[in-house]
Amino acid sequence: MPNYERILVGTAFHTPARDRLEVLEDHAFVLDGAGRISAVLPPDAPGRAALLAEAGAADRLERLPPDAFLIPGLVDLHVHAPQWPQLGKALDAPLEVWLQKYTFPLEARFADPDFARRVYDDLVQTLLDQGTTTAVYFGSVDVEPNLILAEACLRHGQRALVGKVAMDDPAQCPEDYRDARAEAGIAATRDFVLRLREMAQDTGELPLVLPVITPRFIPTCTDALLAGLGALAEELGCHVQTHCSESDWEVGHVHDRLGCTDCAALERFGLLREGTVLAHSNFITEADMGLIREAGSAVAHCPMSNAYFANAVFPLRDALERGVKVGLGTDISGGFSASLFDAARHALMASRLAAAGTDPGLAPELRGPGGAALSTVETFWLATAGGGEALALPLGQFRVGAPFDALVVQANAPGCAFRRFDAEEPLAEVFEKLVLSADRGAIRSVWVDGRLRRGEALRG
Numbered sequence: 001m002p003n004y005e006r007i008l009v010g011t012a013f014h015t016p017a018r019d020r021l022e023v024l025e026d027h028a029f030v031l032d033g034a035g036r037i038s039a040v041l042p043p044d045a046p047g048r049a050a051l052l053a054e055a056g057a058a059d060r061l062e063r064l065p066p067d068a069f070l071i072p073g074l075v076d077l078h079v080h081a082p083q084w085p086q087l088g089k090a091l092d093a094p095l096e097v098w099l100q101k102y103t104f105p106l107e108a109r110f111a112d113p114d115f116a117r118r119v120y121d122d123l124v125q126t127l128l129d130q131g132t133t134t135a136v137y138f139g140s141v142d143v144e145p146n147l148i149l150a151e152a153c154l155r156h157g158q159r160a161l162v163g164k165v166a167m168d169d170p171a172q173c174p175e176d177y178r179d180a181r182a183e184a185g186i187a188a189t190r191d192f193v194l195r196l197r198e199m200a201q202d203t204g205e206l207p208l209v210l211p212v213i214t215p216r217f218i219p220t221c222t223d224a225l226l227a228g229l230g231a232l233a234e235e236l237g238c239h240v241q242t243h244c245s246e247s248d249w250e251v252g253h254v255h256d257r258l259g260c261t262d263c264a265a266l267e268r269f270g271l272l273r274e275g276t277v278l279a280h281s282n283f284i285t286e287a288d289m290g291l292i293r294e295a296g297s298a299v300a301h302c303p304m305s306n307a308y309f310a311n312a313v314f315p316l317r318d319a320l321e322r323g324v325k326v327g328l329g330t331d332i333s334g335g336f337s338a339s340l341f342d343a344a345r346h347a348l349m350a351s352r353l354a355a356a357g358t359d360p361g362l363a364p365e366l367r368g369p370g371g372a373a374l375s376t377v378e379t380f381w382l383a384t385a386g387g388g389e390a391l392a393l394p395l396g397q398f399r400v401g402a403p404f405d406a407l408v409v410q411a412n413a414p415g416c417a418f419r420r421f422d423a424e425e426p427l428a429e430v431f432e433k434l435v436l437s438a439d440r441g442a443i444r445s446v447w448v449d450g451r452l453r454r455g456e457a458l459r460g
């Protein structure tokens with residue numbers, strides 16, 4: 001029998017492949033002392049009854065109540081932490097105006113550590129409450145507030161990748177909110193990566209918080225900064241994140257300046273790597289998809305902010321069929337919801353509109369570009385295992401050896417639309433209802449790295 005620290009027993013849903021739902025009915029999830037899954041035992045596993053009896057006697061057993069279900073924790077690939085105070089504000093402005101008028105001045109305020117502490121403490125707790133067990137954060141330009149953000153993630157137990165935003169081009173960045181020069185931005189990024197690694201090192205094999213090298217996007221970064229950060233990512237072996245091909249203005253800017261697409265430029269600068277997360281990528285070409293796939297990079301699909309800033313719909317089906325790794329981002333605060341469930345539902349709706357077309361004046365066969373819309377199973381996969389795959393980390397599904405990052409989702413919670421009236425309702429249908437209707441009120445507890453981080457412990 002496996003070594004164990006805790007055992008949870010209940011019915012779980014996960015998607016080990018993009019189009020495959022697995023219902024693990026009445027399974028026992030055995031967790032080791034490091035918070036990893038050491039075994040997943042079906043009801044008829046030999047020796048299971050004795051193991052559960054022993055764990056119960058040792059007060060190490062938890063059983064899900066009726067109509068509660070385990071799912072993998074949600075992976076949000078794109079969050080701007082310092083934009084939390086302006087969620088929902090000013091989204092009618094185009095991207096380039098929104099950045100200069102609202103966003104850069106707000107991000108600059110995080111140089112005040114008290115403000116950073118107050119906002120980040122609230123953000124991390126709120127995202128955990130919404131079921132986001134892994135968040136990939138853009139921070140701000142100054143180093144210290146990003147360490148405050150990392151510290152909040154460690155304290156509350158949220159898995160995170162945290163990036164110091166690098167931006168140095170005086171033509172696109174405010175005087176008082178940018179890296180002074182390319183060399184200064186590279187040195188500050190190095191300092192941040194090393195200090196964060198030191199802060200997070202004692203949390204086991206896979207540190208709870210990782211650094212991510214974060215050139216904001218090509219328009220705000222000089223060539224020297226982009227090349228220097230590419231070399232630094234290689235030297236330090238870091239994840240990378242940036243925005244890519246996100247709007248007509250942005251794509252035009254890159255083309256006029258560098259004579260190529262964002263992806264081609266990022267590849268040249270050494271920034272397309274395994275574990276690179278490219279937010280948006282709405283205008284990527286077939287050749288760009290090949291570059292992303294070959295590099296092992298991934299797209300953070302952000303359907304909410306795309307609806308405001310993109311002027312187009314991300315070609316999700318095409319990207320998936322060409323083998324591009326894709327996960328989801330809320331894109332707080334270009335996206336107006338903190339919930340990755342909302343992001344998943346917006347991805348589903350965007351894919352349906354893209355598939356069917358939107359012009360009622362056209363005959364149905366002429367209206368849409370064709371291609372299949374997302375299924376509910378694929379939508380859930382994007383929010384969980386797709387995010388893990390994008391980060392090249394063992395997240396988003398219940399696999400032996402993986403950290404136990406999970407949510408207990410309760411049907412019939414007061415005030416919540418995820419309902420179940422019929423105990424005979426097939427579990428695959430309950431799963432569909434969960435994906436499309438569960439919200440904050442249905443999330444009963446949140447586990448990260450095998451530890452309960454939010455909500456209530458269950459009884460053995």
Ligand SMILES: O=c1[nH]c(=O)c2nc[nH]c2[nH]1
Nearest residue numbers: 080216217243305331334
């Ligand atoms: O949605 C976005 N939010 C941002 O903060 C940003 N910066 C560059 N491009 C961006 N897009």
